Amino acid sequence: xxxxxxxxxxxxxxxxxxxxxxxxxxxxxxxxxxxxxxxxxxxxxxxxxxxxxxxxxxxxxxxxxxxxxxxxxxxxxxxxxxxxxxxxxxxxxxxxxxxxxxxxxxxxxxxxxxxxxxxxxxxxxxxxxxxxxxxxxxxxxxxxxxxxxxxxxxxxxxxxxxxxxxxxxxxxx
Amino acid sequence: xxxxxxxxxxxxxxxxxxxxxxxxxxxxxxxxxxxxxxxxxxxxxxxxxxxxxxxxxxxxxxxxxxxxxxxxxxxxxxxxxxxxxxxxxxxxxxxxxxxxxxxxxxxxxxxxxxxxxxxxxxxxxxxxxxxxxxxxxxxxxxxxxxxxxxxxxxxxxx
Numbered sequence: 001x002x003x004x005x006x007x008x009x010x011x012x013x014x015x016x017x018x019x020x021x022x023x024x025x026x027x028x029x030x031x032x033x034x035x036x037x038x039x040x041x042x043x044x045x046x047x048x049x050x051x052x053x054x055x056x057x058x059x060x061x062x063x064x065x066x067x068x069x070x071x072x073x074x075x076x077x078x079x080x081x082x083x084x085x086x087x088x089x090x091x092x093x094x095x096x097x098x099x100x101x102x103x104x105x106x107x108x109x110x111x112x113x114x115x116x117x118x119x120x121x122x123x124x125x126x127x128x129x130x131x132x133x134x135x136x137x138x139x140x141x142x143x144x145x146x147x148x149x150x151x152x153x154x155x156x157x158x159x160x161x162x163x164x165x166x167x168x169x170x171x172x173x
Numbered sequence: 174x175x176x177x178x179x180x181x182x183x184x185x186x187x188x189x190x191x192x193x194x195x196x197x198x199x200x201x202x203x204x205x206x207x208x209x210x211x212x213x214x215x216x217x218x219x220x221x222x223x224x225x226x227x228x229x230x231x232x233x234x235x236x237x238x239x240x241x242x243x244x245x246x247x248x249x250x251x252x253x254x255x256x257x258x259x260x261x262x263x264x265x266x267x268x269x270x271x272x273x274x275x276x277x278x279x280x281x282x283x284x285x286x287x288x289x290x291x292x293x294x295x296x297x298x299x300x301x302x303x304x305x306x307x308x309x310x311x312x313x314x315x316x317x318x319x320x321x322x323x324x325x326x327x328x329x330x331x
Contacts, residue, residue, distance in 0.1 A: 008311060015265070015309075022264030023331075047263075054266060130252045147222045150250040151257070153268050155309040160252075 001165050003068045008158045011061040018057065022050050059138045061154035066135045069161045070109050076168070077104050077112060113164065120167040127160040181224035188249040188256045189229060191271050195258065195304050195318075196232045196244065202320040203234065208327075211235045221250050242327055258304075260323075262330025267306060269318050274302040 024032055025046050033039050038046065081100050087093030104112075110132050117125045130150050134157075137148040200212050213233040220226040232244040240263075247257040254270035305315040306322050316322060 005311065012309065012311075019265040019329075026263050050264075051261070051266075127252055134252075147220075149222060150252045151248055152252045153257075153307060153309075155268075155307050155313065156252055158311075 001072075001162065001169075003072065004065060004158070004161060004165070007061070007064050007068055008154070011057070011064075011154055014057055015054070018050065018054055025050075058154055062131070062135055062152060062157045063138055065154065065157050065161060066131060069165070072165070073109065073112055074104055074107075076172075077107075116164070116168050119171045120164045124160065124164050124167065128164060131157050131160055184224060184249045184255070185227045188246075188271075191256060191304070192229060192244075192246060192258060195269075196230070198320075199232065199234075199244070199323060202323055205320070206324055208241075209236065210241055217246060219246060219248055221248050224249060242330060260326055260330060262327070265330045267326050267330060268309075269304050269306055270315070272300040272302065272305055272315070274300070 021038075025038060025043075033041075041049070078101050081097055081104070084097040084100060085093050087096060110129055113120075113128055114125055130148075131152055134148045134150070134152045137143065137146075196212070196214075203210055203212075211234075213235055215231045215233060216228050217231045218226060218228055229246040231246065234241045234243065242260060242262045245259045245261050247259055249256045251257045251270055255273055256271040258269050260267045260269060300315065301317055304318040306318045306326065307313070307315055
């Protein structure tokens with residue numbers, strides 16, 4: 001969860017930085033915009049770009065949070081495979097471990113987290129499935145003809161991931 | 174208990190009613206707080222995959238020629254909620270979502286020794302029906318959107 005918390009904290013930092021940039025531009029403070037892209041930017045153009053940047057930041061945060069979540073989950077699975085190394089003869093166990101570890105990278109993430117349904121609950125799994133759909137929509141260029149079934153903001157994505165990770169931490173303890 | 178299926182058009186009707194009621198509250202709160210402003214409504218066309226295209230009202234809170242804030246509906250299909258509207262100001266935006274009264278419960282089964290313990294939990298906790306603000310801080314919850322929160326957010330987004 002440390003990496004996920006760190007990404008979310010950085011997102012909040014950037015969001016408030018954009019907020020302060022908006023306030024500075026609004027107050028037309030002399031000289032503060034010099035040698036930046038804002039120097040010659042008209043007010044309306046700034047407002048439009050500012051609003052777009054806020055939306056893009058939200059989308060990037062969802063992408064980044066989910067990427068970190070996916071990595072953590074695959075790593076947890078890899079650790080579980082350690083048991084394969086105990087297969088005798090040792091060389092065979094090592095081979096099965098190597099092949100299985102590589103294969104995990106190709107498993108669909110929704111299939112992996114669904115295996116934890118007994119610990120995280122159906123609602124949590126369903127929410128994560130919707131986050132995956134939204135994340136895929138962003139990652140594949142936001143196709144306007146094929147919109148995701150529901151939209152999501154970074155905090156809701158963070159809460160869904162946090163709830164899931166806390167649930168599986170309990171069974172690992 | 175089995176959930177009752179709600180059609181796309183029913184969802185839109187409910188969403189519009191909930192937005193109208195939110196706007197009525199906001200206008201009353203502004204009046205009570207003595208904020209000089211004029212509310213204006215504009216049509217906004219939204220389109221979502223499972224419900225199609227529909228029109229909703231956007232509320233603009235005008236102060237002379239400036240816009241102090243606007244409520245911009247985002248959609249009815251929202252993960253974990255039944256509609257979203259963004260409160261947008263000059264420097265940022267805040268997210269409001271509509272929660273139904275109880276929300277769905279999730280059952281988890283944790284192995285405890287040789288036994289399995291069943292627990293019923295809600296990801297977002299028990300919520301009262303209505304509009305809630307998504308407080309985006311790490312430990313932030315989703316408090317009910319009321320007058321105090323609205324006036325604080327007006328400062329935050331400007």
